[in-house]
Amino acid sequence: MADAKQVIVKVKRQNSPAEKPRWEEFALKWRPSMNVIICLRDIAENPVTRDGKKTTPVSYESNCLEEVCGSCAMLINGRARMACSALVDQLDQPIRLEPMSKFPLVRDLAVNRQFMFDSLKRVKAWIPIDGTYDLGEGPRMSFEAQEKAYPLSRCISCGNCLEVCPQVNEHSNFIGAAIISQVRLFNMHPTGAMHARERLLGVMGNGGVEDCANAQNCVKACPKDIPLTESIAEVNRQAWKQALFGWLLG
Amino acid sequence: MMATIRVAEAGVPVDLFSIVPVKRSHSVCAQGGINAAKNQKGEGDTTAKHFDDTIYGGDFLANQPLVKRMCEAAPGIIDLLDRMGVMFNRTPEGLLDYRRFGGTLYHRTAFAGATTGQQLLYALDEQVRRHEADGKVKKFEGSTFLSAVIDDGGVCRGITAMDLRSMEVNTFCADAVIFCTGGIGAIFGRSTNSVVCTGSAQSALFQQGVDYANGEFIQVHPTAIPGEDKLRLMSESARGEGGRMWVPKKPGDNRPGRNIPESERFYFLEEWYPKYGNLVPRDIATRAIHRIVYQEKLGLAGQAAVYLDVTQIPRETLARKLEGILEIYEKFLGVDPRVEPMRVFPGMHYTMGGIWVNGEDQATNVAGIYAAGECEYQYHGANRLGANSLVSCIFGGGLAGPAAAKYARNLEKGAEAAASGIFDRERKRQEEKNQALLSTDGTENPMTIWRGLGEIMTEHVTVTRINKNLEAADAKLCELGERFKKINLSDRSKWSNQTLNFARELGNMLILARVVTLGALQRNESRGAHYKPDFPERDDANWLKTTRAKWVNGKIKLTYEPVDISQIPPRARHYDAAK
Numbered sequence: 001m002a003d004a005k006q007v008i009v010k011v012k013r014q015n016s017p018a019e020k021p022r023w024e025e026f027a028l029k030w031r032p033s034m035n036v037i038i039c040l041r042d043i044a045e046n047p048v049t050r051d052g053k054k055t056t057p058v059s060y061e062s063n064c065l066e067e068v069c070g071s072c073a074m075l076i077n078g079r080a081r082m083a084c085s086a087l088v089d090q091l092d093q094p095i096r097l098e099p100m101s102k103f104p105l106v107r108d109l110a111v112n113r114q115f116m117f118d119s120l121k122r123v124k125a126w127i128p129i130d131g132t133y134d135l136g137e138g139p140r141m142s143f144e145a146q147e148k149a150y151p152l153s154r155c156i157s158c159g160n161c162l163e164v165c166p167q168v169n170e171h172s173n174f175i176g177a178a179i180i181s182q183v184r185l186f187n188m189h190p191t192g193a194m195h196a197r198e199r200l201l202g203v204m205g206n207g208g209v210e211d212c213a214n215a216q217n218c219v220k221a222c223p224k225d226i227p228l229t230e231s232i233a234e235v236n237r238q239a240w241k242q243a244l245f246g247w248l249l250g
Numbered sequence: 251m252m253a254t255i256r257v258a259e260a261g262v263p264v265d266l267f268s269i270v271p272v273k274r275s276h277s278v279c280a281q282g283g284i285n286a287a288k289n290q291k292g293e294g295d296t297t298a299k300h301f302d303d304t305i306y307g308g309d310f311l312a313n314q315p316l317v318k319r320m321c322e323a324a325p326g327i328i329d330l331l332d333r334m335g336v337m338f339n340r341t342p343e344g345l346l347d348y349r350r351f352g353g354t355l356y357h358r359t360a361f362a363g364a365t366t367g368q369q370l371l372y373a374l375d376e377q378v379r380r381h382e383a384d385g386k387v388k389k390f391e392g393s394t395f396l397s398a399v400i401d402d403g404g405v406c407r408g409i410t411a412m413d414l415r416s417m418e419v420n421t422f423c424a425d426a427v428i429f430c431t432g433g434i435g436a437i438f439g440r441s442t443n444s445v446v447c448t449g450s451a452q453s454a455l456f457q458q459g460v461d462y463a464n465g466e467f468i469q470v471h472p473t474a475i476p477g478e479d480k481l482r483l484m485s486e487s488a489r490g491e492g493g494r495m496w497v498p499k500k501p502g503d504n505r506p507g508r509n510i511p512e513s514e515r516f517y518f519l520e521e522w523y524p525k526y527g528n529l530v531p532r533d534i535a536t537r538a539i540h541r542i543v544y545q546e547k548l549g550l551a552g553q554a555a556v557y558l559d560v561t562q563i564p565r566e567t568l569a570r571k572l573e574g575i576l577e578i579y580e581k582f583l584g585v586d587p588r589v590e591p592m593r594v595f596p597g598m599h600y601t602m603g604g605i606w607v608n609g610e611d612q613a614t615n616v617a618g619i620y621a622a623g624e625c626e627y628q629y630h631g632a633n634r635l636g637a638n639s640l641v642s643c644i645f646g647g648g649l650a651g652p653a654a655a656k657y658a659r660n661l662e663k664g665a666e667a668a669a670s671g672i673f674d675r676e677r678k679r680q681e682e683k684n685q686a687l688l689s690t691d692g693t694e695n696p697m698t699i700w701r702g703l704g705e706i707m708t709e710h711v712t713v714t715r716i717n718k719n720l721e722a723a724d725a726k727l728c729e730l731g732e733r734f735k736k737i738n739l740s741d742r743s744k745w746s747n748q749t750l751n752f753a754r755e756l757g758n759m760l761i762l763a764r765v766v767t768l769g770a771l772q773r774n775e776s777r778g779a780h781y782k783p784d785f786p787e788r789d790d791a792n793w794l795k796t797t798r799a800k801w802v803n804g805k806i807k808l809t810y811e812p813v814d815i816s817q818i819p820p821r822a823r824h825y826d827a828a829k
Contacts, residue, residue, distance in 0.1 A: 016745045031478060033582070038479050044749070045697035047740045056741035057749050061270075063444045065480040066578050068368055069274040084479070085581050106415055107746035117271060121383045126376035127335035132255060132648070138332030140344035147570070150337040150363055153372065154574075157273055189335045 005030035008050070008094040009039050011058055017105050025050040025094065036076060036083035036097065037062055040109075058097075060109035067223055070156030073100060073163070074109045080163040080221050100163045113159050119175040120157075123202035125182040127192050139190035152185040152231065154224045161218035161228060173207030177218035180209050181231035187238065200235070200242040209236050251374035252644045253428045253622055256651025258378075258386040262658060265422060266378065267390045267411055269446045273375045276432050276444035277640070280367020281575055282351060282487030283359035284331075284640040286324035290341075290348055295356040297321045304638060305818050307353040307531050308602070308631020309778035309788060311464065311796070313609050313814040317629055320645045327644050328360050334373040338362050339571065349490045349571070353531040353635040355828070364485055364574035370640055394751060395451045396683075398427065398458055398619060399668075399676045406618030407665040407672060410680045412754075415746050419680045421673040423665045425658035428612075428620040428650045429455065430643070434601050436755070437763045438712065439704015441598035442474055442483040452605055452625050453758035456765065460614050462799045463627040464603035465762070466769030469634055469779050470712050472535035473558050474597030475579060481597030482582060484558060485575050486636040488592075489528040491567060493560040495519050495535070496591075497548045507550075507557050507591035518542055518556075523825050530825045533633045533779040536596040540713050543595075550593055559591035598712055600639065602630040602779065603769070606798055609814065611653035612646055620654050622646035627796075632778025687753050692736030696753045699730055699737075703756075703763060706730075711767050715782050720771040724764060731760050765806055769797045772808055790820055 007028045014021040027050045028042045044057035062072040065084040072083040075098040077091060088095065103111035129135075155178050162168045162176040183199045186192035192199075203209045212232050219228045251272060257264045268275065287300040301321040305314060332338060332346065338360050339347040348357040362369035381387045392414045399408040399421060408423040431451035435443025456462045473488070473495075474481040489495070496515045503510065519538055520527040530538075539556050543549035550556060560568060560576070568576060568588055579587045605614055605621040607628055612620045623643035630638065658664070710716075710723040734757060741749040775789035776782050795810040 015743065033477060035479065035582075041479065041697065044740075045695055045701075054740070056743065059746050059748050063270050063274050063446055064276065064279050065445065065477075066279060066482045067581065068278045068365065068574075068578075069270070069276075069444065071270060071274050087582070087584070110746060113271075117273070117379070120376075121379055124380075124383075126380045127333070127373075128380065129330075129333050129377070131259060132252075132330055134326045134329065135333065137329045138335075141340055142344050143340045143342055146337055146340045150339075153337045153362070153369055154365060156278075156368075157271075186335065191333070192335060 007034065007039060007088055009043070010094045010096045011108070012098040013058070013108050014099070014105060016107060024055055030088070034088040036086040036088070036095065037065055037072065039088065039095070040083070058109060059107040068156060070158040073158040073160055074098065075100060075163075080160040082158060082223050085223070100159060102163050102168050103159060113157070116157050116159055116162070116176070116178065119179040120182065122175065123179055123183050123199050124195065125179070125186055125199075127186065127189060128195055129191075141190060145188065149185055149188045151226055152181050155181060155226055156224060158223060160221040160223060164217040164221040166215050166217070167211050167213050172211060174211040175203070175207050177212075177228040177232060179203070180212075180235045181226055181228050183235050184231040196238065197242060197246070200239050203235060204239050204243065209239050212236070251371070251378050251430075252647030253430060253651035253654070254387055255374065255377050255381065256648055257655050258381040260652055260655040262655045264387045265390060265424065266387055267393045267395060267409070269392070269394050269414065271391045272378065272389070273372065275371060276447050277371040277643070278368040279442065279444060279483060280370070280640055281364045281483060281485035282490065283349065283361035283366045283637045284328065284370065285351065285358050285635070285637040286328040286360060286641065287321065287356070287358055288325050288328065288346070288348065290345060291357040293356050295358055297324065299356065300324065300358060302818060303354045304629075304635055305631065306823060307635040308633050309823055310631065310790075310794065310815065310820040311467070311777060311813060312631035313628060313796075314817040315814060316609050318817055320629060320642060323645050324641050327641060331370055331373055334377060336362055336369045336373045349487060350529060351490050351636040352486050352529045352535070353526070355526070359487070359490065359637040361487065361571070363570070364487055364572045367640060370644075395431070395454065396680045396754070397454050397676060398616070399673055400458060400616065401668050401672050404459070404616065406616055407668040410676050412680070412751070414751060417684070417744050417747055417750065419677050419684065421677050423668070423673065425661055425665045426618045426620065426654035428622060428654050429605065429625055430621070430623040430647060431625045433624045434762060435598060436700075437703060437759045437766070438598040438707045439701060440477070440479070440481050440708070442471055442481050443599075448755045448759055449762045450755040450758040453762040455605065455619065456799070457761060457801050458616075459801060460616050460619060461606035462604065462765055463606040464769070464797050465601070465765040465799060466773055466797060467602035467632050467779050468598060468712060468766065469532055469600040469602060470536045470596045471599035472532055472539055472596050473594040474599070475582065475592070476555070476595050476597070477582065482578055483597070483599065484579065484592060484594050486532070488558060488560055488572060488575060491560070491571050492563050493558055494528055494562070495539075495556055495558055497542055497550060497556050501547050502552045504551055507559070508561065508589065516548065525827050526825045531633055531635060532599075533781070534825055536713055537781060539596055555593040555595050557591040558594045560587060561589060561591060596713065598708065600624065600634055602632065602634055603627045603766070603797070612650035613653060613657075618657065620650040622650040632780060683754070684750060687737065687739060687750060688742050690737055690739075692738045694733045694737045695740070696737060696749065696756050699733055700756055700759070702730055703727070703759060707763055707766070711770055713781065715770050715780065716784065717771060717782070720767055724767045724771065727760060727764050727767060734760060765799045768806055768808060769799065773797065788823070794820065
């Protein structure tokens with residue numbers, strides 16, 4: 001049918017880290033409210049390229065499909081974003097899908113973001129509670145403090161801020177904006193603040209907060225609108241204070 | 251994760267398996283909040299009232315003693331989460347704020363904006379990471395459970411799991427195994443659930459002799475945003491904060507919602523249920539919307555949709571308390587819900603039924619296997635109240651962890667002593683299943699079978715159930731089962747093969763779907779979420795009992811057992827007046 005609207009999608013395919021990447025193009029049937037996930041599912045149901053060659057379904061990560069789990073980050077028309085909230089009608093065609101480039105590739109659009117979870121360990125991104133037994137209520141917190149901290153707590157570890165950061169490259173171990181922002185979050189909490197020093201030590205030195213070169217790409221790429229540059233500035237200030245006066249503060 | 255933390259605290263090492271990194275689990279989608287009768291609004295709320303609301307809301311199908319304990323433990327759970335650093339909303343005094351939710355008249359729901367589940371999951375994820383850094387927990391993320399390793403004495407000695415990158419099947423020896431494998435949304439095709447919520451693990455266990463209870467009780471959430479890939483939830487908290495449901499009084503009225511004057515709007519929930527209004531329980535609200543659309547023919551512009559309207563709520567309140575969900579609506583529909591009423595329709599959301607567990611410590615009928623969270627059946631009866639799921643999964647996990655640790659300690663012979671032959675045997679069995687799927691040269695695409703499954707289940711086994719349709723649905727499910735045998739995987743590679751994993755899940759889904767359908771077919775009454783127009787009343791004389799499905803010689807067998815009603819005697823359930 002000539003008048004059936006099509007969606008043209010180009011996917012960068014790579015069967016495994018050892019193999020060479022290649023591009024494949026697909027022509028899909030357009031429907032209202034289509035997003036990139038629906039495109040990938042269409043391909044899985046009929047894995048045939050535009051020129052009629054049989055291929056395999058595309059590997060990619062996804063889970064919640066409402067932009068809150070952080071799984072489906074990829075490069076869409078060159079931009080790091082979540083596939084579930086990338087609506088076809090708002091994208092230029094052909095839609096180009098590529099895996100994130102700053103993380104080790106698994107297959108096709110799936111990458112391994114373990115680095116981010118390891119970094120959360122490095123900076124001790126938690127409140128060290130004594131135990132899960134009943135110790136009564138937590139510390140009181142002002143309305144304002146909660147309003148400031150809550151946006152930081154919405155980080156979904158998607159990795160978009162690392163993907164767009166020029167300081168994240170093969171020559172550096174920069175932990176990236178998301179993790180630094182978590183340091184700020186936990187240092188804001190009344191109990192977390194008691195352990196701010198440990199966290200700051202984790203974010204100092206090789207790959208730490210001072211590696212930020214202030215490109216400010218991170219804050220624009222964050223799907224959750226987290227004030228990442230503010231977090232970096234604040235943690236940088238805390239780290240300097242720790243470096244200069246840490247011996248005094250003990 | 252609560253179970254993991256508790257086992258680690260007991261000094262017992264834990265291997266944690268998850269398909270996705272645990273931080274990406276489905277609980278991130280829980281929006282509205284978590285219930286606990288802290289009575290912080292001076293309304294005289296008590297844990298006894300929370301207990302009564304939960305049992306009444308569940309239409310008296312839940313075994314009562316453990317539900318009572320859960321409601322009593324809930325305030326302590328909130329305290330614990332607060333200590334873990336959850337950024338709950340606060341009152342001007344710096345205390346936790348509480349809002350109203352469905353099925354209660356009290357402000358009992360603590361919340362962190364409209365992303366409470368995400369915040370709670372993260373707090374637990376952080377504590378697990380801390381134990382991981384201390385070497386007490388070892389994570390296997392990107393692994394999927396295939397089967398339990400059960401010895402000849404019927405005792406579980408570990409599991410087999412598949413690494414989703416290398417596709418290798420490995421066995422893991424364990425004294426006890428706890429399942430927290432969540433919901434089953436995928437058997438309904440589209441639901442509010444995440445992609446990983448397939449019920450595959452529950453089904454695999456069922457086929458190994460772990461009983462499955464009350465499978466027919468499926469919650470359909472009244473307010474979801476329809477989408478082709480998923481039905482995105484629009485939290486009950488929108489109504490808890492004052493959101494109202496309505497349709498234009500005139501059928502087929504094509505004006506934009508905001509242009510329809512107040513006098514021409516039909517606030518159907520408020521009119522039909524004056525006492526609870528927009529906050530009736532989910533099963534009631536869902537049926538009301540179906541009535542509006544299918545019987546009264548008042549759906550928006552003649553379509554299957556009604557309005558959920560928050561435009562009258564002050565902007566500042568929306569920003570502080572509901573931002574997370576409004577953002578979802580705006581991003582996925584491109585319409586600002588602060589200005590224009592939201593178009594919503596019911597969507598499959600939660601399974602009240604699940605793995606059968608005992609009434610004490612979350613143990614299943616197979617020694618060494620425990621279950622907690624949505625994957626088990628015991629807290630919500632025939633209908634779950636909003637904001638009770640987060641509390642039940644944390645409470646259940648908190649029980650299962652120490653129980654499993656204690657069981658492991660008291661074992662005469664640990665799993666290491668089990669004959670190594672049983673592990674090899676099970677691994678081989680699983681590898682052969684993979685090989686069979688990879689080598690079958692059939693004609694059927696797994697995605698196509700899955701879409702068929704979703705259509706059958708959504709049409710016949712959700713809101714309204716009619717016996718002849720259920721019979722037909724079961725026959726069609728069996729047909730799909732036959733087609734599944736003629737599957738053709740379009741990907742046969744040995745590295746990160748998502749098609750193979752999906753096919754395995756699909757095989758399990760097809761069986762679990764039949765457990766749900768047959769349970770519904772048998773139960774000739776209406777109770778909570780299970781509604782049969784041909785049997786419109788609750789029938790305590792015949793059906794005040796738990797469905798307990800068993801797998802006997804490769805067939806589903808339904809058995810029934812009495813419900814423990816020792817605390818609150820059953821009474822009729824009405825929401826048009828106070829209880």
